[in-house]
Amino acid sequence: MIKISHVTRTYQEANGRQVRALQDVSLNLEAGSMTAITGPSGCGKSTLLHLLGALDQPDAGEITVNGIALQHATESQRTRYRRETVGIVFQFFHLLPGMTLLENVALPLILGGSGQAVATVRAVELISLAGLREKANRLPHEVSGGELQRAAVARALVHRPRLLLADEPTGNLDSANATRVLDLFHNIHQEGLATIIMVTHSREIAAQMPNHLEMADGALQSMAQGMAY
């Protein structure tokens, strides 16, 4: 269960101008749900995702994920939350260039204190699920964008998170690869493995999601299906 209440986030630009990225946003999401967030660039989609991923903190309001109040959490608790509860897929993949795909996928487990052998077994399982078994030992610069994104999804799922956040996961992919990545997400949802929140520019992709949330100017504009303010 995700509960967002009256969350505000303001940034200061280099020229000193204050930009309100999120403005009094409130939202409840059911555990195991799958939601797409759409909206124009700069509307606050990614900021919301970063707040849910405990990568950033709100200026005001409350965010509670599975009973964890993120705005009151210490840095250590936030790290633990990122390590155990959440998995994040970035638009630009963000795989570590010096590591193979397999090592990248195993990284969250290694950081969590798992032994190399245990982490590798689980990473092989996930990388196979992403259809990358043959390329597991390749470095990121040796594979295509679609493969990189699938590896990034595998990394986000390797530690069995209860919340999967995806920021434009198909933004840099061709339609074939985008479909493969979305299929992965649908499979996860159908098996009830995690709550999924995906930020996308594509209304077409958003339409395939059970829930659809639209944002503009840092605020929620509309919702569709099973969602509540």
Add this chain to the structure above:
Amino acid sequence: MRTGTTFRTSLRALQRNKMRSLLTALGIIIGVGAVIAMVSIGNGAKAMVENQIASLGENVILVMSGSMNSRGVSSGSGGVYTMTIPDMEAIRSEVDGVKAISPEARRSQRVAAGNQNWLTTINGVAPEYFDLRRWPLAEGTCFTERDVRGATKVAVVGATVVEELFNGENPVGGTIRVRNIPFLITGVLTRKGSSLMGSDQDDAVFVPYTSAMKRIIGTETVRTIHVQAEQASAMPDMQAQITSLLNQRHRIGPEKDSDFMVRSQEDIAQTANATSKVMTGLLAAIASVSLLVGGIGIMNIMLVSVTERTREIGIRMAVGAHGRDILLQFLVESIVLSCLGGVFGILVGVGTAKLVTMITGWNTLISPSAILMSFTFSAFIGIFFGFYPAKKAAALDPIEALRYE
């Protein structure tokens, strides 16, 4: 994250930039190498001085002419010879605990044998001199008390003189001409090496002191009197007795400076050790500066590395790395760099010391404590200079780090 994994991660990061890692470690390599080489040279010099002091003999007190004031100008040690044979006899008869005693009347003199000639040092000594200085003969025999009493024309020669005048062949039974006076060579001394002052002790001809003083130098005074004590514990008391006796004999009042100096081997060793300690310390201090510079180099590169890898740090944090994981990763990188630098520095230092010995012939002594100390210091430098960049990396805001271009 497990410690082993942190090490592996750090090593891989260093491997990715091999040339940079090598250049960064170079400062430490040179620093540790310099410390080890410098301390080895200093220790070698110290050991050589200790050997030379030991070569003076056992429990030896030197009574040296000198420090005579003439119209306010001090002549310094050995400037004017003030000791006499009666002084020596007085020491022998009146000072307790004298085991052996010998004067040393010295002069530089050109000597000849056959058609060869050579500028060497003539030393007029007593037969006890060679036992006193633990300087055995390689060939022949020494002159005797009878030779001293009769001021006979006999000589014992050093190894360098044998080489220069006799092409290294045994000269015993032959003659050597000193101021055109032929001296019969009765013995050849074993090789002794250089003295404390760096002169070749084997470049000398030894004759009975009476012969030297009457026939060669024409003097009533001697440069030094060597006194050997029966027991080391008696030496301070003997030094006091000798000083008192000679002051009395030379009519030197309590307010006046003595015209001689009484020094024990221990005094000389202490002075020499203090000098070489200062020299070694100075060399090590200079070398340590390069270690410090090496440390600053590591800090500089680690700071660059943190900036370059800001996004990597952000990614690691986003997937669950704790600040301390990041801190440890960068700290381990810095420690590994400096420790590797330390290991290679030890090899360079030992190699340099050996090379110095090979090229210059200087005595070097590789000190395990210097190796251990400089290696520990290099590890400490890794921690000290790596901490700030590591702390900076660990303190990065994940979202800012992810956005870093």
